[in-house]
Amino acid sequence: MIATAGSVDRIAAALLANGLVLRGGFNFTPGDAPPTGSSGAPAAAVLLVGxxxxAHWPHFLRWRESQPEQIANPLDTWSREVIGAVAQDFGARAISPSDKPYLPFQQWAMRAEGLKPSPLGILMHPHYGLWHAYRGALLFDDELPVQAAEPGAHLCDSCVEKPCLKSCPVDAYSAQGFAYQSxxxxxxxxxGSPCRSGGCLDRNACPYGTEYRYPPEVQAYHMASFARATN
Structure with a gap:
């Protein structure tokens, strides 16, 4: 199936119906060594989904009600199902950031949307701030009528105070990177109760994109997943 501008719009609409957003895309170049598409040949294009x-949360919760209580990585599972169904409808291959071997999702996202990392490592978006994520991607065998975005002004460059580096009680983020174990x-x-109930204090201190800030229950869900980490 050759994707047209109209089919890209339909892909975006299908994702939006489940609270997900088409996050841009681009056509691979010969030097990219892309993963395989649905045919098994190297993919020609990628669309990022996030x-x-x-907005995705009510859709996820409705799906969760019909699933077994004991299910590993439910949000990843839901994302795979939603993105996989869209991939099947549009002749694409669906992939996830948690697939192994890991694919360069962050580099693809920077290229697709022209973004740069914040001091926390999360990509800073000009509208969403730090309150966004990438849940998967669609790989196509044919080129798409999309192109990589030009990098814009990086909000972190004009942020003098850097409150995102001053709010964590254990200084987990610094110029040396993320102190994961701490x-x-x-x-x-x-x-750690404030972090468990309301999310990362450094992330919440960022002044940008606050209208997209995850509600406390969403942040608590992600923090609980982090707290269960084994490595």
Missing amino acids: QAGA CLAHVRGAG
Whole structure:
């Protein structure tokens, strides 16, 4: 199936019906070494799929009600189902950031939307701030009428105070990177209740995209998943 501008619009509409957002895309170049598409040959194009704010959350909760209580990685499972169904309808191959071997989702996202990382490592979006994520991608055998975005102004460059680096009680984020074990120990410990109930304090301190900030229950869900991490 050759994707046209109209079919890309229909893909976006199908994703939006489930609270997900088409996050841009691009055609691979000969030097990219792309993964395989639905035919098994190297893919010609990719569309990134994600969320902006918590628009996906009601859709996920409705799906969750019909699933077994004990299910591993339910949000990933839901995302795979939704994106997989869209892929089947439009002749694409669906992939996930958690697929192994890991694919360069962050590099693809930067290329597709012209974004750069924040001091927290999360890509800073000009509208969503830090309140967005990438849940998967669609790989196509044919080129698409899409192109990579030109990088725009990076909001973090004009943010002098950098409150995102001053709110964590264990200074998990710094110029040296993310102190994963320190963060995990704090979240699991007696002093980690504010993080467990309301999300990362550094992330919440960012002044951008606050209208898209995840509600506390969504942040608590993600933090609980982080607290269960085994490595």
